[in-house]
Amino acid sequence: MSAVSIFNDVIGPVMRGPSSSHCAAALRIGRLARELMDGNIAEVLVEFDRSGSLPTTHESQGSDMGLFGGLLGWDADDERLPESAQALADAGINLRIETVDVGDPHPNTYRLTLRNAHEQHTLVAISTGGGMMEVLSMDDVPMPMDGGCHETLIWLPKAVSAEFEADEVLHHDAGECHILQVKSSAFVATDHLPVIAVKRLSPVLPVPSRKDMRLPFTSCTEMLCHDAGRHTPLWRLAVEYEMARGQFTEREVIDKMIAIVRILRKSITSGIAGTQYEDRVLGYQSGRFNELMQAGTLLDGGALNRIVLYVTALMEVKSSMGVIVAAPTAGACAALPGAVIGMAEAMGKSEEDMAQAMLAAGVIGVFIATRWTFAAEVGGCQAEGGAAASMAAAALVTLAGGTRDQAVAAASMAFQSMLGLICDPIANRVEAPCLGKNVMAASNALSCANMALADFDPLIPLDEVIDAAKNVAARMPREHRCTSLGGLAVTPTSVEIEKRLSSKRCGGCGSC
Template sequence: MISIFNDVIGPVMRGASSSHCAAALRIGRLARDLMGGSITHVLVEFDVHGSLPATHTSQGSDMGLFGGLLGWDAADARLPLSPTHLQQAGVQVEIRYIDCHDPHPNTYRLTLSNGVERHTMIAISTGGGMIEVLEIDGARVSLDGGARVEIAGRVLHPVLPVQSNPQAVLPFRSCAELMALDGGREIPLWRWAVEYEMARGKLTDGAVHAMMVDIVRILRASIAEGIAGTSYADRLLGHQSGKFAEQMARGTLLDAGVLNRTVLYTTALMEVKSAMGVIVAAPTAGACAALPASCIAVAECREQSEDDMARAMLAAGLIGVFIAGPWTFAAEVGGCQAEGGSAAAMAAAALVTLAGGTLTQATGAASMALQSMLGLICDPVAARVEIPCLGKNVIAASNAVSCANMALAGYDAMIPFDEVVAAAASVAERMPREHRCTALGGLATTPTALRLSRELAARSAAAASGPGSRPGDE
């Protein structure tokens, strides 16, 4: 069952990609439990036809997986150095690319041993940090890390913030079901989000709200960190948000109203992500900025409270539930329409909520926002989640502001939200692999992008070979 805090607004994490860093870490945590914490050798196999051979190093799959094998959490400050820590712990890692035609592009095949016992695990990253374990020791399973499970004489502990509740009876699973249940009463979307999460996770109203307020505070701190300045060696873009803030203060930028603050906050969050700072995958790390930046910027301009921000983020989370259930947030499956498009839809609903709009206006804004981003490809330059990811987050946030105002003014979305999600999924099925986060198409294959990729590789090699070097720092 989809959870707002498990699947949509979260995890709180470090790294470039939730599909890579956070998901790999969760897989590693479960693998560690399977071995009782005693591991001396790990064989990791990736399908040559999937996304991971091209991205597991640059987008943090290795970092996350190794951190998970060490038992760390997704926001651990040591994560950038997890390969070194794993080696120091006496664990030998071997990575192979194999031709096995795995159905999912983000498939991890692990063989773990310690001289006494040996176990195998096959797991997939399904988007936004979510995972599914498909096989353990050759036996089919279906585990999402949301519950305590005993397998092969070992306990696999939960890796999700909201644990599974098999007895949960959800009030609705789709936007259409929600609208039918509301019956024209126009109960605010955020209120329905609370009802959903209370049923899904056996949580109280207060607990749901408090969890989201905590997330808002993490996000506001990350925005401030980004504007103050970040640095990291293995990145393409330097600190730019500070310059934007300076020009805003001087009044030299075009007067775009709340959009200027939104762009500033979007840039700041993306820079924190690229510097391995703490972010919230909302709904993913690659699209971590559009929703929180627009939500917090608009709320601040309207002099609204963190409670108001939390309610808006809850409304956004429920829109994400309606996407994650039938489809995905993973760019490896759906292109950037699955990440940036989803973020835009969620943000549009959040902004309508901040403005006191109706349930119909919030879902209509989400529909319009996603409609205008169908077909958006994922083509990260040098396999880093920076270019054109920054611009796509800005587009998503700008789209959200526009669609929120259109909905508030009474514009008709025409196509129901669930149908737009289905259309996006259909588009994804026809999208070539090269345009789904493999760095094999689009901007990633331009001459300049290829040059930047070579330069980053050379810089990383030089840093790794230097005496006393600490990879990642500047």
């Protein structure tokens, strides 16, 4: 699969919905499925493995909303997403969702069977965390793709010898025919070939993949060796990485992040002003916090109080289906930007300073995503909140003018203190204890940033901390990895809240 990009995998996508691994990734899977059918879908069968995370969470955590929006060709920040189920029905698409026993190894596996009057295709894909996805197979043939480049699929009779030997052409045996998988937007099959079908799939990621990409580093250890004694600020190393990954100029990388900062600041403002959404666990609370903070009646937390305000405002925007940025995920969308923007404003910093701090966070996220995952379904909340705290700590050191090594030390210390964090959403909604965990991650980041600025010793290198989190996740029960089957999710109060919300959603009939 393609190399991690800060703007694909770490600080993004710009989206609506409660969960990036559920909603945004499902939308991208749906978009590819739609293109596989040339936009003509009459029936869709969606199958989820019983042992995965999706049978218990696909409705309440946004998988349905995202997948349906993708099948309709919508974007991840489309304001119509909460109504995507009705829109799918209005489009005349017949939908079935079933739970099956197939032993899928990945907990976020989507099995789609799509039909129209002329053809039928199958697609198996997984959500890998933070809105990213991978296609595993099409028409029961292993066919890897991640939505990062144009793909041309050509069905040929099996008797036809393959004429295409270029590096970008993969040959797949599909029983009665061959499927050529061509990573090109301009490929044209030769006229004399008896082609059965041609499908052209457009990228669904903002930063496309490229051939012959050469990255300066992919781990923290490699980055430190690459930079050696130059002690380049972490944000500049992030720019260097993304210039190589996306073929951008330095100014383009910085401007892309400034645009994201502006989206986040707008969302913070709307969150503080007030949010409403019927199907949510927690109501509008950040406004009251702001009033008490402005009146000076809260405990004196200094800039931390502003950070808490911004974190809660962003979480409330997410829970009301407003626009947020998965940084690195939707469930952990508030800790990093809340910490960076809150602290930067308290320090009188500019949006360019904020963007530089976010870029420093982004390269820490690259190391996490390359070695492991952002998916709570795989790693528990340590993969989301832990990653966010680690990234935010490096960002805050960068804001303070700290060194490269201090930023890396802060990232290591912040992640160390969040190993083992479980994912147990109350009432099967990504709101609580997610709100508190985002606040904890931001507070942890601030503490570790100051410790690193004072040259506290993290002891364990960041890459080893990431590997340790991965090993912890391998021993974490399924019930504690975003299935709503353990922890706070199964307390009597959580069950009662979920029943109440389900009853409201179905009109109060009492049958839910």
